[in-house]
Amino acid sequence: MLGTFGVWGSLYQWGERMDEVADLESLGYGTFWVGSSPPSDLALVEKALDVTRSMTIATGVLNVWQTEPEDVSRSFQRLGSDRVVLGVGVGHRQIDQSYEKPYPKLVSYLDRLDVPADRLLLAALGPKVLQLAADRTAGAHPYLVPVGHTAEARKTLGDKILAPEVTVVVEEDPEAARAIAREQLSYYFSLTNYTNNWLRWGFSPEDVADLGSDRLIDALVAHGSPDQVAAKLRAHVDAGADHVAVQSLNGHYAELAAALGLKR
Numbered sequence: 001m002l003g004t005f006g007v008w009g010s011l012y013q014w015g016e017r018m019d020e021v022a023d024l025e026s027l028g029y030g031t032f033w034v035g036s037s038p039p040s041d042l043a044l045v046e047k048a049l050d051v052t053r054s055m056t057i058a059t060g061v062l063n064v065w066q067t068e069p070e071d072v073s074r075s076f077q078r079l080g081s082d083r084v085v086l087g088v089g090v091g092h093r094q095i096d097q098s099y100e101k102p103y104p105k106l107v108s109y110l111d112r113l114d115v116p117a118d119r120l121l122l123a124a125l126g127p128k129v130l131q132l133a134a135d136r137t138a139g140a141h142p143y144l145v146p147v148g149h150t151a152e153a154r155k156t157l158g159d160k161i162l163a164p165e166v167t168v169v170v171e172e173d174p175e176a177a178r179a180i181a182r183e184q185l186s187y188y189f190s191l192t193n194y195t196n197n198w199l200r201w202g203f204s205p206e207d208v209a210d211l212g213s214d215r216l217i218d219a220l221v222a223h224g225s226p227d228q229v230a231a232k233l234r235a236h237v238d239a240g241a242d243h244v245a246v247q248s249l250n251g252h253y254a255e256l257a258a259a260l261g262l263k264r
Helices: 018-027 043-051 069-079 102-112 127-136 147-157 174-190 192-200 214-220 226-239 253-260
Strands: 005-010 031-035 056-063 084-089 120-122 165-170 221-224 244-248
Touching: 005 056, 005 253, 018 031, 018 043, 018 253, 031 043, 031 244, 043 056, 043 069, 069 084, 069 102, 084 102, 102 127, 120 127, 127 147, 147 226, 165 174, 165 226, 165 253, 174 192, 174 214, 174 221, 214 221, 221 226, 226 244, 226 253, 244 253
Parallel strands: 005 031, 005 244, 031 056, 056 084, 084 120, 165 221, 165 244
Antiparallel strands: none
């Protein structure tokens, strides 16, 4: 359904470039993820479907506080495509004003969402939502997680789909690569669901302070030559991922496709 490798693209960078998704399909990527909380009309999903032939188009992810499940259901049914997968998540306490008790909200959202379970994934980080993903959907789509998280998530999910996003920088100078990563990730250091998850995975408060230690950045962001990045992406597959959604902060998707051995 997803292929082993896909591309995760923020709607802010890709919203006016959906025609380029066809180029990613031609490179051999199996899925394009419309990221950064797309709206319930799924208009960008529809644009990506229109320019591709067989690629899966997924959301990464629909925010339960910013969309109504009935609206999403109507949009999904309007598209009527077996190439659509909906990733759903609970957003962030620091952003979503109505954010409270996220787990019951997520359960209620799923109860009201008229979309087949095999077309749904949850943006799961902690064990409780990972278990909900295993029980109620096709699987999980974690974001900004180390390889260790992938290995543990596989244990919880059983045979369900595990499709982590992995951020990458194609740059052989480690300091330059980390600088690019920190500029992009600075936003996430203010979001407690991410910082708490990193602490859960053995990083210290010092690691998650001041835009992250080198140790944290290196664990979250695959950087190096295309071959080095490809090896780090495969590490998630070896740890149990069925699919890896690649978000490159500086492009080079053709070189990464070649390094990953994708077939055009």
